[in-house]
Each structure stands twice: as structure tokens, then as C-alpha cells.
Ligand SMILES: *[C@@H]1O[C@H](CO)[C@@H](O)[C@H](O)[C@H]1NC(C)=O
Ligand SMILES: *[C@@H]1O[C@H](CO)[C@@H](O)[C@H](O)[C@H]1NC(C)=O
Ligand SMILES: *[C@@H]1O[C@H](CO)[C@@H](O)[C@H](O)[C@H]1NC(C)=O
Ligand SMILES: *[C@@H]1O[C@H](CO)[C@@H](O)[C@H](O)[C@H]1NC(C)=O
Ligand SMILES: *[C@@H]1O[C@H](CO)[C@@H](O)[C@H](O)[C@H]1NC(C)=O
């Protein structure tokens with residue numbers, strides 16, 4: 001269903017000859033007709049002319065009003081055993097509508113999206129978060145369990161409804177106790193303009209690490225101290241068993257499974273929407289004989305930049321254009337692991353195939369060369385199309401908020417944590433943060449909820465994030481794009497625990513900060529032993545999370561939350577909408593739940 005053929009429906013007329021996709025439902029064709037005036041294969045920067053929406057529109061300021069609603073129903077099920085797309089049996093699969101990855105949410109820029117979530121999991125609550133979507137004035141639809149809502153109890157359902165104010169590639173995933181590692185995730189595609197022309201939209205390519213064991217059992221071992229996966233290193237993660245491309249790959253251990261294939265049309269330019277939906281593994285992508293023209297980082301369109309390889313951290317997205325300008329044939333598309341500690345798989349050479357239309361059904365023969373090691377760092381040369389700049393002189397370590405993280409072991413209870421500023425977060429499912437806001441008692445929130453600041457409206461906020469660990473962390477902010485003003489350099493050699501990180505030093509690093517239109521996105525890499533300085537402007541009232549997107553680490557507490565424009569929250573959204581779902585949850589948890597919260601809860 002997510003295979004090679006999701007075509008931007010607006011292309012139906014202009015590229016009828018190249019059309020290989022199933023016809024989209026007529027309702028959605030109708031929805032596209034309402035806006036489709038100028039977005040063609042030779043003018044992708046345009047979206048509509050009257051009113052004018054295009055690649056230069058600041059989507060934080062305005063977006064189209066389409067009057068169209070896209071409705072989805074997601075039923076979550078739990079299977080004690082399930083045969084995955086590599087032909088092998090996984091224990092405890094949790095699936096959306098019975099498939100992995102879950103169905104793609106598709107909409108046009110400016111549409112309303114309604115999603116009804118039905119929880120048919122055996123014992124777990126759930127909540128679905130729409131990663132990267134700004135949720136402007138709709139924080140209550142952010143789907144962060146214990147923060148913006150109570151989890152949805154088993155047998156119960158809940159509907160989220162919000163406007164797609166941005167466009168591009170995102171994804172949804174469960175925000176309940178690392179549950180997405182069992183399979184609760186899927187792509188989001190919001191059709192809109194693009195900063196470079198392409199002929200065919202091949203749709204999302206979700207690349208996921210895949211674990212045959214129950215993620216809950218693996219996480220218990222990652223959190224405990226007695227039996228770490230790497231002897232002597234408490235907190236160390238397991239190797240993934242495989243890496244799946246839109247849910248498919250061969251079985252690296254033997255027979256079974258098959259390669260994912262995308263079809264290329266010779267002479268055409270193809271848009272591929274790459275999403276790293278991993279729990280832990282980060283990869284560097286490359287394709288034999290072809291380069292990638294990057295046109296968006298997360299949901300932010302950028303000046304196109306062409307690369308031969310691309311590092312993608314967990315939660316990150318890249319929209320890339322692949323030009324089918326080579327001989328008709330089959331080409332490997334490879335995910336390579338960095339030498340640094342950003343994950344490893346029992347499949348040493350994860351790959352899929354790009355097959356030119358007309359090529360034989362055989363595997364590629366040219367192996368290609370592995371890309372230069374990106375050391376799990378983001379490139380910093382991405383220039384957003386809509387320029388945003390942070391004030392040059394406003395940051396100093398004393399005016400910003402410093403978030404320090406390091407691995408921490410509590411020997412009395414034999415648990416490993418990732419506290420931020422000494423506190424491993426733990427939310428209260430029965431009393432989500434917005435409930436405290438509704439009741440006017442945020443002052444009494446427990447310290448372990450890790451509420452770090454209460455910025456007012458339209459204030460530049462700076463965070464210095466320091467990482468006293470050998471592991472790079474993909475850090476994600478809900479509800480905002482962050483400006484990445486600076487970071488420590490990639491380290492040339494692997495570091496070992498006990499090495500002292502290079503501290504941020506304002507006198508040395510300050511002049512090098514990039515405040516004029518720096519890279520901007522919603523998920524970025526905190527370098528190993530390093531630091532990162534990010535900024536955002538408060539403009540979106542709500543209770544928002546900032547966390548590491550390695551599922552084990554967020555379960556182990558690597559998260560903070562902050563209340564933005566506190567007094568505007570109750571007037572911007574209807575907090576009474578919390579009540580019915582929380583009543584269902586309170587009736588279930590803890591009295592009727594067989595398992596209790598044993599992690600951060602998010
Ligand atoms: C979408 O959800 C909103 C809010 O619950 C509701 O008012 C609206 O009727 C829904 N639209 C559709 C088409 O179901
Ligand atoms: C969630 O479900 C998994 C798999 O059944 C189980 O191991 C875990 O304990 C459950 N957690 C909660 C909090 O219900
Ligand atoms: C996904 O991100 C993780 C962690 O940042 C990284 O180890 C992995 O290689 C990425 N995967 C891909 C396919 O880019
Ligand atoms: C790409 O993947 C294929 C299949 O696993 C492998 O044979 C080839 O060596 C890989 N190439 C690179 C550069 O990793
Ligand atoms: C980093 O953590 C280690 C281990 O806890 C500690 O010995 C060291 O002093 C810390 N370094 C810094 C710069 O905080």
C-alpha cells in the first residue's frame with residue numbers, strides 16, 4: 001500500500017502517460033481540484049495564484065483555507081506473534097489497521113485532518129502524536145499522553161482534529177511508553193509547493209529499525225543494570241534485527257522476505273519523502289549511480305542542495321529528488337551505519353532497489369561504495385527558503401536555558417536513566433499537564449514532570465543542550481521549528497565514557513553562532529560529547545515536549561516539558577475536551593490495568 005506508486009494526485013492530468021498509481025478516491029481528487037491552479041511539473045514552487053500561496057509563503061503566518069476535511073479511522077491491535085515484511089515472526093506487534101507501517105495520512109496544505117483512534121490493544125493505553133505538525137492553537141490535539149491528554153484506554157476511542165498549516169513530509173507515532181517500537185507509526189504527506197521541480201511523487205519511504213522481540217521486554221533490559229546488551233555498559237541497546245523500507249526487506253539471517261522496490265521512469269525526476277521512523281538506528285543513505293537533491297529538511301523547504309549521501313537521524317525527514325538519468329537498470333539504495341555509536345543492526349547491509357521501468361526483475365550487480373562516515377551529525381549547510389533569524393545579541397549562557405543530560409545509574413533500584421538537569425521525567429497519565437492548566441494549579445506539578453520554563457508570547461527562547469555522553473541524540477521539539485544556531489564539531493574519533501565533553505564556551509563559540517537564517521527543523525542531532533544551541537520564538541500556546549527521539553532514552557526520562565503562554569492556553573483551546581477521555585482512562589488505570597507505568601510514560 002505504501003509502495004512505489006503514490007503519485008501526487010494533482011499530476012493526474014499533466015503526467016497521465018507516466019501514471020502507474022492506483023486511482024485515489026474521488027473525494028480527494030475533488031479536494032485537490034479546489035486548489036490546483038498552478039502546481040505543475042515545471043512550476044512546483046507555485047501552489048495557488050489567487051489567493052497566492054507558494055514556496056515563499058511563511059506557513060507560520062498564513063495557509064490556504066480549503067474547507068476540506070480528510071478523515072481517517074485508526075484501529076490499533078496487538079498480536080502476540082506477527083509475520084513482518086521480512087518473512088519473520090515478531091513478538092508483540094502493535095499495528096495500525098493491521099499493517100506496518102500504518103496507513104499514510106494524506107492531505108492538501110490547509111485541509112482539516114480528523115483522526116479517530118480506536119484502542120484495541122490488550123492492556124496498553126495509547127496516544128497518537130503527529131510528529132512535526134505545528135498544531136497551531138491546537139496543542140490539545142498533539143497526542144502526547146500525560147501531557148496534552150490522558151492515554152486512550154483499551155476498548156475506547158478518541159478523535160483528533162486539526163488544520164495542516166504546514167506541508168511536506170511528517171509521520172505519526174504512539175507517544176505511550178515506547179509503544180511505537182512495536183509498530184504504531186505511519187507517514188503523513190501534506191501536498192504543497194516544492195523548491196525544485198519534479199515529475200513524479202513516489203510518496204513516503206519510511207525506514208525503520210525492526211526488532212523481533214517485544215519492545216517492552218527489550219526496553220526493560222535497556223533500563224536495568226544487571227544484564228546489559230553490551231556487557232559492562234548498562235543502558236546499551238540491542239542490535240536491531242533488521243532495517244525495513246516501508247515495512248519490507250529480505251531476511252538477513254536466511255530465506256524469506258523480499259527487497260522493497262521503487263519504480264523509476266527513465267528521464268523523469270522523482271520526489272522521495274524519506275522518513276527515519278526508527279527506535280534507535282540512524283543511517284547514512286546513498287544510491288548507486290545517483291545523487292539526492294534535498295529540497296526540505298523536516299517540514300522546512302530549503303534552497304536545493306545536491307549530495308551523494310545523506311545522514312538521517314531518528315524522527316528526521318528529507319524530501320529528495322532523484323533524477324532517473326542513468327542507464328535503464330536496477331540500483332541499490334543503501335543504508336549504512338556510522339562507525340559512531342548510533343545504532344547497529346544484525347542486517348549489516350540494509351538496502352532496497354530502485355528499478356527503472358523496463359529493467360529486468362533481477363537484483364542490482366554494482367555494489368557501490370559506502371559513503372564517508374557522517375558520524376551521526378546533521379549537515380549545517382541547509383538554507384531555508386523563508387528566512388528567519390534570531391536576534392544576534394540576545395543569547396548568553398546566563399539568559400538562555402541550559403539542559404544537561406548524561407546517563408545516570410541508580411544502584412539502589414538497579415535502573416538506568418537519562419535525566420535532564422538531574423531529573424528523569426515521569427508524567428502522570430491520570431493528570432495530564434493540560435488538566436493542571438485547566439484547574440489552575442500548574443504550580444503544584446511534581447518535580448519529576450520536569451516543567452522547565454514558562455515563556456510569554458513572542459519571546460525568543462534559547463536552549464543550550466549539553467550532552468555528557470558518548471552517544472549522539474536526535475532531539476525533537478513539539479509544536480515548533482527550531483533554529484539551529486550552533487553546535488560543537490563532529491568528533492573525529494570515537495569517544496569513550498569518561499572522556500570530558502568539550503564545554504560550550506561563549507567567548508570562543510559565541511562569535512561563530514549562526515543567527516541569520518540558520519538551519520531550521522523540528523528534529524536535530526545533539527553531537528556526542530558535545531553541545532547544541534537552538535532558538536525558537538514563543539507563538540503557540542500549550543504544553544509542549546522536548547525530548548530525545550531514541551525510544552529507550554525518552555522512556556528513561558530524557559525529556560522536558562514547557563508551558564508556553566500559560567494564560568492563553570484556556571482561551572485558545574477548549575480544555576473541557578479532556579474530560580470524557582480522562583474519565584475513561586481513570587476508570588481503567590490503575591485499578592483495572594494489569595501493568596503499571598514503569599517508565600517516563602511518553
Ligand atoms: C472533524 O472533527 C471536528 C471536531 O471534532 C468536527 O467538528 C467535524 O464535524 C469533523 N468533520 C468530519 C468531516 O467528520
Ligand atoms: C503494554 O503492553 C506490553 C505488551 O503487552 C506489556 O509488556 C507492557 O507491560 C504494557 N504496559 C502497560 C503500561 O500497560
Ligand atoms: C535513523 O536515525 C538513527 C538515530 O539518529 C540512526 O542511527 C539511523 O541510521 C537512521 N536511519 C536512517 C535510515 O537514516
Ligand atoms: C548495498 O546493498 C547491497 C545489498 O545488501 C550490497 O550488496 C551492497 O554492497 C551495498 N552497497 C553499499 C555501498 O553499502
Ligand atoms: C561527565 O560525566 C562523567 C561521568 O558521570 C563525569 O565524571 C564528568 O565529570 C562529567 N563531565 C562533565 C564535563 O560534566
Ligand SMILES: CC(=O)N[C@H]1CO[C@H](CO)[C@@H](O)[C@@H]1O
Pocket residue numbers: 404405406421422466467468501502503504
Ligand atoms: C548532566 C551533566 O553532566 N551535565 C554536564 C554537561 O557538561 C557541562 C559542561 O561541561 C557541565 O557543566 C554539566 O554538569
